[in-house]
Amino acid sequence: MVIKNVCLETVCGITSVLPENTLPEIAFAGKSNVGKSSLINALMNRKALARTSATPGKTQTINFYNINEQLYLVDLPGYGYAKVSAKEKEKWGKLIERYLHGSKQLKAIFLLIDVRHDPSANDQMMYRWIVEQGFQPIIIATKLDKLKRSQIDKHLKAVRQGLGVLPGTKIIGFSSVTKQGREEIWNLAEEKCLL
Ligand code: GTP
Numbered sequence: 001m002v003i004k005n006v007c008l009e010t011v012c013g014i015t016s017v018l019p020e021n022t023l024p025e026i027a028f029a030g031k032s033n034v035g036k037s038s039l040i041n042a043l044m045n046r047k048a049l050a051r052t053s054a055t056p057g058k059t060q061t062i063n064f065y066n067i068n069e070q071l072y073l074v075d076l077p078g079y080g081y082a083k084v085s086a087k088e089k090e091k092w093g094k095l096i097e098r099y100l101h102g103s104k105q106l107k108a109i110f111l112l113i114d115v116r117h118d119p120s121a122n123d124q125m126m127y128r129w130i131v132e133q134g135f136q137p138i139i140i141a142t143k144l145d146k147l148k149r150s151q152i153d154k155h156l157k158a159v160r161q162g163l164g165v166l167p168g169t170k171i172i173g174f175s176s177v178t179k180q181g182r183e184e185i186w187n188l189a190e191e192k193c194l195l
C-alpha cells in the first residue's frame with residue numbers, strides 16, 4: 001500500500017452513534033498496551049497520529065483512520081485494563097461489541113497478542129467471540145523486537161496454542177520498532193478489502 005493521505009476521520013465514545021461508512025474497514029483488537037495504536041502508526045507511516053502511551057488504557061474511543069479514501073484502519077480501545085472500574089470496562093466492552101457486531105463494512109479483524117506472554121483468559125474470550133461473530137481473526141504477535149531470535153518460534157507456538165486457534169489461522173510476528181511484519185499485514189488487509 002502506498003500511503004498518500006491519512007486522517008483521523010471519526011472518534012466514537014461509549015454514547016456515540018457509530019458511522020455508517022461506505023469504505024471497507026479493518027479493525028485492530030487486543031489487550032491494553034499490546035501495541036494497537038503503534039501498529040496503526042507503523043501501517044500509516046506516521047510517528048504519532050494514533051496516540052500511544054507506556055501507560056495502558058490510552059485509547060478509550062474507537063478511532064477511524066481514513067487511508068487514501070480507500071479504506072479505514074479502526075483502532076479499538078484495549079481490554080483488560082486493570083485500573084478501570086468494572087462499570088467502565090463493561091461500557092467499553094459494549095462499545096466494542098456494538099461496533100464489531102454492527103459494522104457492515106468490517107472486512108477483517110486483527111487480534112494482537114504480546115509475543116512475550118501466553119494469551120490471557122481475556123485474549124481467549126476475545127478470540128472466541130470474534131469467531132462467533134463470523135470472522136476468522138488474523139493474529140498479530142507484537143513486540144517481536146523484545147525477544148531474541150532464537151526464542152521467537154517457541155513464543156509464536158505458545159500464542160497459537162494458548163488461543164487454541166482454528167487450523168489455517170495466520171499468526172504474523174510484528175515489531176513497531178523494526179517494522180518487521182508491516183508488509184505482510186498490509187498485503188492481508190488489502191486482500192480482505194479487495195483492493
Ligand atoms: P491502549 O490504547 O492502552 O489499548 O494500548 P495500545 O494497544 O494502543 O498500545 P500502544 O500502541 O499505545 O503501545 C503501548 C506501549 O508499548 C508504548 O509504550 C509503545 O511504545 C510500546 N510498544 C508498542 N509496540 C511495540 C513494539 O513493537 N516494540 C516495542 N519494543 N514496544 C512497543
Ligand code: MG
Pocket residue numbers: 036037038051052058059075078
Ligand atoms: Mg491505543
